[in-house]
């Protein structure tokens with residue numbers, strides 16, 4: 001019998017993929033966690049039936065949520081990742097030699113355990129001695145840590161359940177305070193086709209708190225619409241005008257991110273520009 005996984009990406013749109021085998025399925029205190037072996041995307045992590053990551057396209061998202069900011073800040077040493085329990089973001093961060101400490105705050109222990117067992121390609125960075133894993137609410141962590149981080153990465157689920165607060169004004173204010181004097185943050189901020197109001201609201205809020213607000217994009221086939229955005233709030237450095245270290249970027253051994261992509265990711269189509277604060 002054919003088994004298909006389907007995700008309701010909006011109330012009126014579904015994505016489906018053929019499943020070879022369900023490798024794991026359980027319910028944590030926060031969400032339903034499943035690992036599927038899919039024909040098209042290889043192993044896939046879903047939370048509450050929403051695709052989080054898979055072995056085929058994960059590199060785009062994980063490279064773009066990390067390297068754009070890490071190459072904008074001239075000397076990032078301490079980085080905080082909120083969410084991102086699959087480990088893909090941490091794997092990319094530890095490629096940077098200058099990083100001294102990565103604190104990874106994930107609310108759900110089950111996601112971390114599943115990543116270690118089923119996604120060694122993503123969770124391999126957890127073994128790096130510079131990485132500390134904290135199982136806690138990222139909202140609480142930023143409130144409790146002021147002036148600590150050079151960069152904060154918000155690798156969250158969609159704004160439902162425990163992630164709702166990760167899209168609030170109060171949270172972005174705490175992120176500002178948790179950063180050092182020249183720090184910056186990057187958050188995944190959904191699709192301009194299906195979440196345009198959310199992007200408008202986030203960029204307006206970040207713009208009211210940070211001196212520099214920038215939206216950029218990448219293509220992630222399994223996320224709604226395939227066109228995905230990230231929002232950066234920066235206290236000092238502008239990712240659009242920063243002089244990039246080409247040799248350092250080449251050494252990252254990336255599949256999507258490059259110095260050219262860093263620059264072009266900030267070139268926005270008119271319908272996306274319209275979402276930004278004027």
Ligand code: SAM
Nearest residue numbers: 052083084085107108111137138156157162163
């Ligand atoms: N790349 C993914 C996407 O856009 O679909 C996100 C992947 S990652 C698995 C998201 C993680 O954020 C989940 O493991 C979830 O448990 C975690 N998360 C949600 N809310 C959180 C919070 N308040 N604090 C820390 N982690 C949180």
